[in-house]
Amino acid sequence: MERHFDEQLTVLKHTLIKMSALSEAMIAEAIQVLCERNTSAVARIHEHEEQVNHLQIEIDSICLRLIALYQPTAGDLRFILGAVKTNADLERMADQAVNICNKAERLLKEPQPKLLATISEMAALASLMVKESLHAYVNRAVDQARTVLLRDDQLDDMNRRITNDLLALMQKDAGMIQQALDLLLVARNLERIGDHATNIAENAIFVVKGVDVRHHRK
Amino acid sequence: MERHFDEQLTVLKHTLIKMSALSEAMIAEAIQVLCERNTSAVARIHEHEEQVNHLQIEIDSICLRLIALYQPTAGDLRFILGAVKTNADLERMADQAVNICNKAERLLKEPQPKLLATISEMAALASLMVKESLHAYVNRAVDQARTVLLRDDQLDDMNRRITNDLLALMQKDAGMIQQALDLLLVARNLERIGDHATNIAENAIFVVKGVDVRHHRK
Secondary structure, eight states, X not given: OXXXXXXXXXXXXXXXXXXXXXXHHHHHHHHHHHHHOOTHHHHHHHHXXXXXXXXXHHHHHHHHHHHHHHOOOHHHHHHHHHHHHHHHHHHHHHHHHHHHHHHHHHHTTSSOOTTHHHHHHHHHHHHHHHHHXXXXXXXXXXXXXXXXXXXXXXXXXXXXXXHHHHHHHHXXXXXXXXHHHHHHHHHHHHHHHHHHHHHHHHHHHHHHHSOOOTTTOO | OHHHHHHHHHHHHHHHHHHHHHHHHHHHHHHHHHHHOOTHHHHHHHHHHHHHHHHHHHHHHHHHHHHHHHOOOHHHHHHHHHHHHHHHHHHHHHXXXXXXXXXXXXXXXXXXXXXXXXXXXXXXXXXXXXXXXXXXXXXXXXXXXXXXXXXXXXXXXXXXXHHHHHHHXXXXXXXXXXXXXXXXXXXXXHHHHHHHXXXXXXXXXXXXXXXXXXXXXX
């Protein structure tokens, strides 16, 4: 029984890692459409979205089965309930990547927009946060989880700065308003991905410490 | 044992209802600041946010305890796992209300902005969706959950329309850009509240039917 439970828990971890790798790939693909004008990434992003949707349902059902069959307690139960929440966050990250891709496709009809370097930097940071938060979660690595919380402040700062720059751009040139607005919303999508990674990192700390760190940072 | 479990389940439901009522109150308060320039609502919203944060931790710990002590299965286990997710959605709705309030406070320094009637209509619809989705969840009412899914399409439409109107306003008058952008972001906050209500409605259908309706509508 114990051995079966451990095997199933490993399956859960691997499925979470697979889902997180897909979400990271989708962020990279959305940025390829936006910054490199690589339209072939659009089809890939939609394939990956399908896979994420299937994995989301699969992870919930693994969690349900693990609890129903093995009645885990304490740390293991916290891990599984946290996985249910982490699963929702991973799926919403993938949704944000699709939103970025949609705006990127519209921007393809316009001249190459300004400030793409900052967007690309934000995407790299958000992507790193996805990887680190999931790693912290499955490995119950509290220090790495805390690193993610710090990176989120950095991402919020970048978002504030690019919002101001884009606002100034809009005010200077009315012809740039639609384009700048799209980029501003892309920056917000990336900032939201960071928020989801932060949620996962907070879950990781809760699993290990049994202490809820949500709302203590605010 | 059975009786204790039912009592605890009732506590869980009441706590979810309390949290949802607070999130609804916060939406109303944020709209009071924005549309009626009622600054006394600002303090109330922050008090309510504190209460929501406490309830969020309480609900997670009730769920953990219910599973650990009573080993529920089938529909009851689905209900409790769904409550863990619903809890996260309720808290994020409250966050969106705080975001609206922050933008409303900045807008107080400007002349009364245009298009507030539409924002106020969107807020009423989003608020109704919060109430209905939570009601559908705790009462396992599938028909009501399906109504919420339909209302979400309506809210998305309203968001698209106001976004276009605000964009036109920005292009016509550069002096209105900051103000119109703030309102556009408020509309998106309301649309996100609708998304969270939709998640809760989908959870409700899953609890009753054991069928995952996520991603089938897209």
